[in-house]
Amino acid sequence: MARLRVPRRRGRPRTRPDVVLADEACSSRAIRAHLRERGVRAVIPTPVDQRNHRLRRGRPPAFDREAHKQRNTVERCINRLRQWRGIATRYEKTAAVYLAGLHVAGVFLWSVR
Incomplete structure (x- = not known):
């Protein structure tokens, strides 16, 4: 905290x-x-x-x-991001590559909505 x-x-x-x-x-x-x-x-x-x-x-x-009730929206977003194996298991070694993976997953999730 x-x-x-x-x-x-x-x-x-x-x-x-x-x-x-x-x-x-x-x-x-x-x-x-x-x-x-x-x-x-x-x-x-x-x-x-x-x-x-x-x-x-x-x-x-x-x-x-x-x-x-707003917390539910955040929890669902995190759960959808964790469906991406690379994000859920943190395969990437550097923070920059992991953040890039989050951005790519976010774009795909946003476009599929």
Whole structure:
């Protein structure tokens, strides 16, 4: 989370996004505390055990379902990209060639839509 960067059109990349969408596996105290310190809104579903703990402490779990629906689009895109064996298994040795493979796969997926 500390190395997270948000690209811009010009200038340095931002180091603080507005919102972080994640699944239940990323719902830990450390991650939530880090996001809170940086002023980032966390849209992470709370697992049942953590939900009960938060309720006992008097903090009701807040979760924005509408914002979390956007995560589904990203997950489906990643799954479609992983159908390309070279991308899924990371055959390419250099980052430049891997990025080129992502671009080619993206073009094909975009044109097939």
